[in-house]
Amino acid sequence: MTPSTDRNETLFERAKRVIPGGVNSPVRAFRAVGGTPRFVQRAQGAHFWDANGKRYIDYIGSWGPMILGHGHPAVVEAVQRAVTEGFSFGAPTEREIELAEEILRHVPSMEMVRLVSSGTEAGMSAIRLARGATGRSKIIKFEGCYHGHADALLVKAGSGLATNGYPTSAGVPDEVVQHTLVLEYNNVQQLEEAFALHGKELACLMIEPIAGNMNFVRASAPFMQRCRELCTQHGALLVFDEVMTGFRVAMGSAQSVYAQAIPGFQPDITVLGKVIGGGMPLAAFGGPRAIMEQMAPLGPVYQAGTLSGNPVATACGLATLREIAKPGFFDALSAKTRTLVDGLKKAAASEGVAFSADCEGGMFGFFLLPQLPQNYATVMKTEGARFNQLFHGLLDRGIYIAPALYEAGFVSAAHSAEDLEVTIAAAQHVFKALRG
Ligand SMILES: *Cc1c(COP(=O)(O)O)cnc(C)c1O
Numbered sequence: 001m002t003p004s005t006d007r008n009e010t011l012f013e014r015a016k017r018v019i020p021g022g023v024n025s026p027v028r029a030f031r032a033v034g035g036t037p038r039f040v041q042r043a044q045g046a047h048f049w050d051a052n053g054k055r056y057i058d059y060i061g062s063w064g065p066m067i068l069g070h071g072h073p074a075v076v077e078a079v080q081r082a083v084t085e086g087f088s089f090g091a092p093t094e095r096e097i098e099l100a101e102e103i104l105r106h107v108p109s110m111e112m113v114r115l116v117s118s119g120t121e122a123g124m125s126a127i128r129l130a131r132g133a134t135g136r137s138k139i140i141k142f143e144g145c146y147h148g149h150a151d152a153l154l155v156k157a158g159s160g161l162a163t164n165g166y167p168t169s170a171g172v173p174d175e176v177v178q179h180t181l182v183l184e185y186n187n188v189q190q191l192e193e194a195f196a197l198h199g200k201e202l203a204c205l206m207i208e209p210i211a212g213n214m215n216f217v218r219a220s221a222p223f224m225q226r227c228r229e230l231c232t233q234h235g236a237l238l239v240f241d242e243v244m245t246g247f248r249v250a251m252g253s254a255q256s257v258y259a260q261a262i263p264g265f266q267p268d269i270t271v272l273g274k275v276i277g278g279g280m281p282l283a284a285f286g287g288p289r290a291i292m293e294q295m296a297p298l299g300p301v302y303q304a305g306t307l308s309g310n311p312v313a314t315a316c317g318l319a320t321l322r323e324i325a326k327p328g329f330f331d332a333l334s335a336k337t338r339t340l341v342d343g344l345k346k347a348a349a350s351e352g353v354a355f356s357a358d359c360e361g362g363m364f365g366f367f368l369l370p371q372l373p374q375n376y377a378t379v380m381k382t383e384g385a386r387f388n389q390l391f392h393g394l395l396d397r398g399i400y401i402a403p404a405l406y407e408a409g410f411v412s413a414a415h416s417a418e419d420l421e422v423t424i425a426a427a428q429h430v431f432k433a434l435r436g
Pocket of ligand 1: 118119121148149208241243244283
């Protein structure tokens with residue numbers, strides 16, 4: 001056999017010898033769609049180049065963080081300056097205060113924030129805080145929402161509300177998920193039943209307000225309002241996992257979108273990640289002072305991190321937030337995303353392909369389904385083979401979308417009108433083939 005001339009393939013073979021599946025996070029392995037993952041050589045603006053030197057328009061942007069596009073000059077400069085001052089100290093820095101202040105300025109439900117290094121860590125700590133603050137054990141999560149890979153969150157629904165969920169990963173004991181209730185997203189009746197049964201034992205309800213880990217599914221305003229009311233009535237905390245939506249769908253994050261529909265709406269605890277690190281390992285969780293003061297060293301809830309508030313990561317996040325806080329940033333970004341989504345819808349309609357799509361700010365989702373789904377089971381009714389044909393058709397034409405039908409997409413400020421036109425034209429070709 002002659003060796004492959006495809007460097008992506010060569011690298012993938014080499015990677016698989018030393019890294020399980022050749023990747024450090026499973027979705028990167030292209031298992032759902034088949035084919036060879038693209039190994040990224042470098043990226044600039046809205047584009048990246050793979051190991052063969054082929055250019056792609058990037059709609060993943062590191063799964064959301066790269067809201068300014070790759071290599072934004074102000075961010076690169078801030079990171080370069082920070083690196084020359086030192087990588088990590090294990091002692092506090094002024095920049096951590098600046099980043100905390102910047103986050104709190106835009107998300108009024110948070111009065112204090114703790115910085116950590118990954119969304120998983122932030123979500124896991126938020127749950128510990130909710131349990132510590134309420135003295136209760138049970139938590140609610142929703143099927144199709146992802147909150148990182150903490151043991152208690154790797155769980156799927158059992159056969160009924162009175163029964164426990166099942167772990168979705170080997171290595172998670174049944175006992176560890178026995179306090180996690182898994183409900184259907186947007187199902188008010190189930191929600192009410194769960195609170196009626198377990199209200200007094202519930203520490204928190206955790207939710208992705210606009211779920212980006214089952215493609216793009218909004219919690220309806222009436223459903224969200226009911227979540228808020230029931231939490232308040234029963235003394236459970238409403239935890240918004242905005243790791244993906246935070247500073248991505250609006251400067252005030254998804255909670256500001258719900259506050260427009262539900263007067264005075266606020267969650268209790270907010271979990272952030274992705275955009276606030278601008279592409280560096282940084283995440284956070286925060287809320288009202290009285291709750292956050294339960295955290296060590298003030299209170300009894302322990303949490304710590306060697307690299308928490310890392311000076312290079314905070315420089316990157318701070319520079320990113322300062323850029324996106326500039327007037328008109330989100331209006332322009334939202335208009336771009338809307339142009340893409342409307343263009344894709346029109347292209348699919350003209351080819352007679354069943355298609356639906358939605359977006360908010362710089363985040364979007366589309367489905368090979370006639371109507372927008374409201375929950376995970378409906379998302380998964382998408383015909384996998386058709387999605388894979390769409391994915392590979394776009395990839396061949398230099399358009400990089402998520403390699404799984406249950407993931408959202410992201411537009412950055414660096415995407416040009418031409419990038420969007422090229423994408424829509426490529427999609428139109430693929431839709432034609434899909435219909436035939
Ligand atoms: C990405 C994500 C996480 C996990 O963040 P990591 O940094 O990958 O650990 C948690 N919640 C949501 C909603 C996410 O999108």
